[in-house]
Amino acid sequence: MVSLGLTLNNARIDYAGHTLFRDLTARLDAGSWTALLGRSGCGKSSLLRLLAGLEMPDRHQLELHTDDGRPLVGRIAWMAQQDLLLPWRRVLDNLCLGDDLHRRPRNVARARELLSAVGLEGREHSWPDALSGGQRQRVALARTLYQEAPVVMMDEPFSAVDAITRLELHDLASRLLDGRTVLMVTHDPLEALRLADQLLVLRPDAREGYGAVLDRLPGLSPPRPVPLDTPALQQAQAELIARLRDPNEAFIPAAAEVNA
Numbered sequence: 403m404v405s406l407g408l409t410l411n412n413a414r415i416d417y418a419g420h421t422l423f424r425d426l427t428a429r430l431d432a433g434s435w436t437a438l439l440g441r442s443g444c445g446k447s448s449l450l451r452l453l454a455g456l457e458m459p460d461r462h463q464l465e466l467h468t469d470d471g472r473p474l475v476g477r478i479a480w481m482a483q484q485d486l487l488l489p490w491r492r493v494l495d496n497l498c499l500g501d502d503l504h505r506r507p508r509n510v511a512r513a514r515e516l517l518s519a520v521g522l523e524g525r526e527h528s529w530p531d532a533l534s535g536g537q538r539q540r541v542a543l544a545r546t547l548y549q550e551a552p553v554v555m556m557d558e559p560f561s562a563v564d565a566i567t568r569l570e571l572h573d574l575a576s577r578l579l580d581g582r583t584v585l586m587v588t589h590d591p592l593e594a595l596r597l598a599d600q601l602l603v604l605r606p607d608a609r610e611g612y613g614a615v616l617d618r619l620p621g622l623s624p625p626r627p628v629p630l631d632t633p634a635l636q637q638a639q640a641e642l643i644a645r646l647r648d649p650n651e652a653f654i655p656a657a658a659e660v661n662a
């Protein structure tokens with residue numbers, strides 16, 4: 403699969419006459435992983451939905467450029483906090499849902515391969531209700547990968563599972579999504595720092611009526627995910643939390659660890 407970079411300019415959303423943000427600009431390099439952070443209600447999910455071309459109420463605007471100049475439509479996979487598995491379809495049927503909807507032939511071998519990659523070999527005929535939350539998120543990850551989209555948008559994909567499962571999913575996602583351009587909303591600074599090549603932080607703009615602005619912060623250097631015992635990870639986590647609390651706080655991971 404060919405990696406695809408994106409540039410967005412002049413992103414704006416207004417809800418009920420209130421400006422959530424305007425004039426936002428960002429660059430998602432081909433094959434890179436970007437974490438989108440910010441306080442609750444600042445507009446992260448709305449920005450993700452805008453980029454993904456999902457339905458937006460009220461006034462909105464976006465100039466989105468793909469590196470190959472072709473439309474992004476049909477080249478995005480979406481993964482949400484809730485696994486969004488259909489309870490009346492077995493695991494394999496959930497993976498192949500897109501094929502069935504578009505009346506395309508299924509690639510059952512690939513679906514099985516992906517289920518095996520996420521540790522669910524032999525569960526293709528299970529009902530979603532018979533799986534744990536972590537297993538269901540693994541199916542959701544396999545379904546995201548099955549779509550073979552070069553761009554993946556994820557809205558708090560690992561927030562509903564326990565801490566250890568979350569770490570396991572970081573390993574899996576990082577390995578399996580390698581080469582895709584990923585934009586992930588997360589509330590978890592550790593998750594952002596372990597996985598992302600750059601961090602985008604939405605924060606309130608001091609200017610009246612402007613809504614939120616987007617700050618770009620560098621990620622830590624590879625490997626991905628950054629191992630938990632990396633000293634720079636602990637330091638960067640503390641700095642990022644301080645920065646999320648107060649946008650004037652410095653965020654300067656040790657120079658040797660900076661990826662930008």
Ligand SMILES: Nc1ncnc2c1ncn2[C@@H]1O[C@H](COP(=O)(O)OP(=O)(O)OP(=O)(O)O)[C@@H](O)[C@H]1O
Nearest residue numbers: 417418422440441442443444445446447448449459
């Ligand atoms: N469809 C909508 N109509 C009107 N207002 C909306 C709509 N969707 C979101 N909002 C408002 O826009 C603001 C931003 O919501 P959004 O869900 O994008 O924030 P968020 O940063 O993702 O929040 P959280 O971290 O809590 O998930 C909130 O004040 C929300 O109430």
